[in-house]
Amino acid sequence: MKHVSVIQHTQSEWLGHIEDHLEARGVRFSYIRPFVNGGKFPSPTVLGDGLILVGGGRWGALTAGHILPTLEEEVRLVRACLMLDKPVLAMGVGSQILSLAGDGQVEATPLVFRAGTATRVCEDALEGFMPATFPNIVFMRDRALPPNYAKTLAVDEDGAVAAFQIGRNAFGFSGHPGLRRAMMEDLVMELEDVPDGVADNLETLGAWNARIEDALVPIMTGLVRYTGWMT
Template identity: 30%
Template sequence: MRVLVVQNFDNEGLGQIGAALAEAGADIDLRKPYDGEALPRDSSGHDAIVLLGGAQNALDDEKCPYFPGLLDLTRDFADKDRSVLGICLGSQLLARAYGGKNQIGGATEFGWHKVSLTPDAKSDPVLGALPESFPIFEWHDDTFGLPENAVRLAGSVVAENQAFRLGRAAYGFQFHFEVDSPMARDWSTCFASLIAERHPHWAGKLDDEIARNGPDADAAGLAIARAWVATI
């Protein structure tokens, strides 16, 4: 199993997805196109693709001139029934790739927030075993409309579209299910100045937030990661 991982921003790691891929014995091919690394021409050398998050918006082709090629590559994976996973920015790019309308701004969520599954999620192979609602880590300002033929799987008060599926195994997740409690602590350190500008009380309440939400969020995130890996 060879999985292409597209990183779009420094310190945006795989987290619990990496743990699930390691359990499955996957060979990870990490590319950083924002840092000048080339992307494959097509999906032929990989069984799946993961599109990680980033501070960019999904329409930012000027700052990220690799975006159009990444959209083509993503469609190639999905159209050939290879598993696709987009997280946060990655989900917004997946939506864009199939005609979903990107909304820039107006949907800010940060920290652990509750998401609720839709009725369609009950029969979904990735989300079907999860509780109807659970806390999960969020960090975004943008959102998106669903592409045609997408199955809406989860939403929240702020962002109606928190998870969707296209075809058999192309999944977009607005929320960061890969972020477990240790990774949340790491991000709180790595991005401390950025967080402090917009959420000045975060550092002081991090321990309480982890104690209240961490166990349920970590369990949900790992379950999602393992179930997606099982689609490859």
């Protein structure tokens, strides 16, 4: 049975609907919560069959005063995964960490909460399983600028990278493809200063629940084929 390690950066944001897909395929997973255990991470050699990095709420990788406290340790961990050919799925601030680990960059941007749509720009993205369009729910500060050798899979409405691939089995998403509305409600409650448009985006997110679940089916099908989590 496969086992995947999941780094969770805030109590409110977790795998969401992705848990259902892993469990349905018999993939075990365990959460690593550095915000409650002193920022300690396991060695790359004992991570199991891959690593998932979940979004980070108010944290980013560049903006002063809001840099993820465990950023350096996580970049080193993900870089080791790339060297060891361990699968990586990185979402939100995780996509920034993946970009840095692959010698890419991060651009400073304000904290945003946006319920938007990503458009596939690569026909064979996820072996053709990535939908032509899919919900792209972004709650993130700063954003990834993947290295030049990375493969752009999808872009958002502004043309920014929404999904990318590094090497054979490392994937970054600016949004969280398995998001649940309750997670965003809890994230908003953690903040003193909330982004603009929260009420409208939460309403959209609630209306898109079925759309999010439908899009996640082919996305996870493609991801597990690349990661080997089905074998």
